[in-house]
Amino acid sequence: MNIHNILEDQVILCVNKTFENLKEVKPAWFTCDCEQCRLDTAAYVLNRLPPKYIVSGRGLTHVLSQNDSQTTIDIDALIMEGVKKILKNARPFHAGESKDKIKNAGPVFNFPFFIGKVCNGLTFEPVSNAVITLSKDGIPCEMIDYTWQNPTTLTHHTKGKYTFWVKPEPAQSPDETKCFHFKIEITAEGFEKNIYTFDVPVTSAQYAVYEPSTVDSVKIENLYLFEADND
Structure with a gap:
């Protein structure tokens, strides 16, 4: 069984787009563009949205066929809210090195x-x-x-x-x-x-x-x- 919250893809895409736009505008409060801050922002948004789960290609087609403009508006608003809160209260390690995901060679x-x-x-x-x-x-x-x-x-x-x-x-x-x-x-x-x-x-x-x-x-x-x- 493979179950997936389709909003994850949409939110991550929108978060990355927002961060790229903010990099160009460079408001005074925009102090970090690291991967951890982007992930924290995505988690902030997803924790405040009802999930939309799919288990098949038909489910994906059904979701994509819906013109849910309100969800898009909610996502954009939550992203800006999340970015400001995440950057204001950044974790002490947020600017550190990327996660060490090097797989161990043995058992x-x-x-x-x-x-x-x-x-x-x-x-x-x-x-x-x-x-x-x-x-x-x-x-x-x-x-x-x-x-x-x-x-x-x-x-x-x-x-x-x-x-x-x-x-x-x-x-x-x-x-x-x-x-x-x-x-x-x-x-x-x-x-x-x-x-x-x-x-x-x-x-x-x-x-x-x-x-x-x-x-x-x-x-x-x-x-x-x-x-x-x-x-």
Whole structure:
């Protein structure tokens, strides 16, 4: 089965066109033209539009036959809104080098996403000022590329949620299963430190995976912080 949101193609095309036009006009707020800012803008737009899925050529023909001028207007408006917000709040690594997608020469262990949430142990509300570090063998884990941060700092926008994606590690051969031991350390001003450990069995594959998939993820149990006793 092959399912596709046809709006992805349209949005990416429009985002690239908008960036090219802005490069010519050069408004004062237009400060970056990197690939990451373009991708962030496309994601901003797509997250605010209802998707249009197709599963066949007939579905594509049906979608293209519709004259949906309102969708086009919405896309253009969201792109300009997104560009301004993305450039105003650019990620600290947005101007860095391109993602390192060089495929490993041999078999590797591909790690799943780690997804979790940090809450106040008394109110159960999300904590917004926590610093979270993921370690393995006593060393902070290297992430799959520079767009993933470790340690990562929570803000009120993340609502206590965090994600990690560890860089693939070499394996001796495909279909080799190994158990990896991880540690999560959480610190936040005014709270006691929380340390959580967990094991993840991983079976090696022939090639490294660099395309994200939320299907392959490990949900970490909610972790709680309690206010420090200053007495």
